[in-house]
Amino acid sequence: MSLLRQPILLLARSSGVKKLVSTMPVTSGIVTGYVPGESTEAAVEASAGLIDDGLKVTLDYLGEDTLDSQQADATVAAYVELLAALGSRALPRSAEVSVKLSAIGQAIPEIGDKLALENARTICRAARNAGTTVTLDMEDHTTTDRTLAVLRDLRKDFPETGAVVQAYLHRTERDCRQLAHEGSRVRLCKGAYNEPDDVAFQDKIDVDKSYVRCLKVLLGGDGYPMIATHDPRMVEIAASLASRYGRAQGSYEFQMLYGIRPDEQRRLAGIGETVRVYVPYGQEWYGYLMRRLAERPQNLSFFLKSLISKK
Template sequence: MEAISKRFFMFLSHNKALDKMAKRWGSKFGANNLVGGETFLQAIPLITQLNEEGFQVTVDHLGEFVDSTEVVRENVQGCIQSISAIAYHGLNTEISVKLTSLGLDISQDLVMENMELILSKANESGITVTLDMEDSSRCHAILDVYKKLRQKYDNVGTVIQSYLYVSDKDVDDLNQFSPYLRLVKGAYNESGKVAFQEKKKVDENLKHLIKKQLLNGHYTAIASHDEAIIDYTIGLVKEHNIPNDRFEFQMLYGMRNQLQSELLKKGYTVRIYLPYGEDWFGYFMRRLAERPANIAFALKGIFSK
């Protein structure tokens, strides 16, 4: 039943008609429990609250797979405006960007030009920008962009997904760039040709990547709600005397709130991944697919209106 539920919500996440309807609804039906708002300005009070509680934040403007240069330009300007707002309000937050929203599928020259603009602006205020990872067909295009940018900018990181077979080699290839990596399991529906299908193997590979990245001496973000992964990381850093300022735990806004607070109280850096934007529907459906218990958020949203 859980597998059927996952396939159902993944199917909905790609439904353009429903996505169009969702934009008219606004972030209702429980999405406001997982999304910071439809605009960055709407998210500012929530970011401020999270900062006051001791959490760091990374914000992500929702939207991907853009094939219109006009929409790309709008996304770039929106990102730059968000960076200006972060600096103006003194928020403790980074920015995550999806390269397909910034022109990756149009041309590499375009996405490089846009990332240069964004990173230059972010660098002025000491803001880090992370290149989100997308589906496997775009994985190495994203890493190629990262490598080029990393030669010029220190304030850029990227993401490695443990369910992909190539991730171990990718971490080795990135080692020369002293990378800031967010390590995740992966959320796209990938085939057995490119990705592990068994949870046990995905988890084992994530642990392997965490150990490799940390022992390589590079800053590491462990993005997982899985307590087994978190406990493994805590044991690893204690065993190898890795200081707490060399890693952080990242979790999605609205998920495992108690665990987030417990880690914060123990002195660990906890960063909340806070998405915002009108294109909330696909993101929301993927979260429901990952964890059917999240359906309760949707029901609560409907009946609280």
């Protein structure tokens, strides 16, 4: 599967292939099955539909690797517009936003960390004014410490800001212990980047074991765990651990991607669990889909299976 990585990345940069994928009858359905659209309106409409089904959402305006301040400003403006639109539809009680620091300037040489913090503050302020929250997405391991540093600064004024940790990193159980305090919202995912073995577990069983150890820390702590997984076994283990630690429904939540296992999302919500759907949108949807495959090529088989049966 690793042989597919470079071809997938090459395709991700092809505007011609993007046009072909988005206009062919079958594949255009694939695109809208995983990304609701490019506009704020499309994202808000998709969110309203999910909320009507008893789900919550977190929205991600797609874009990474921002290398100039104007592009970062445009991304911030898109989030401010989104939050205003959510507010006009009375959706913020069930809808928040997820932000990648790389999209708002973190990677810009010399000024990146300062600019990303300032831009994140702007988005957090707009979210608070709208009555909702922000979660800082986590990216590859080289940005982990910098992202957590921005999080600490943000939480001085916006303590409701959520964190993300990735179970496949060796460090994450320790990070969970530091983050599992009262008032802290923490999303636990397995991780999707192609990381070296000196910083990340490579075997699925080791990643799963780390995920469970991190679940125990978060569910046994005083924060608000956000359990991001599509793995039926992990969902079952998380529910069992929640019961073991005396966690009432609503004191934690499950999270899944838009278009992945929608029936399971509704099933969990139907038995009283809080379920939040990660909704990506924007003009960079093609890169999002292709990078998801390329970052960890094992995702390709899961993606293809999900196209056959979106259960």
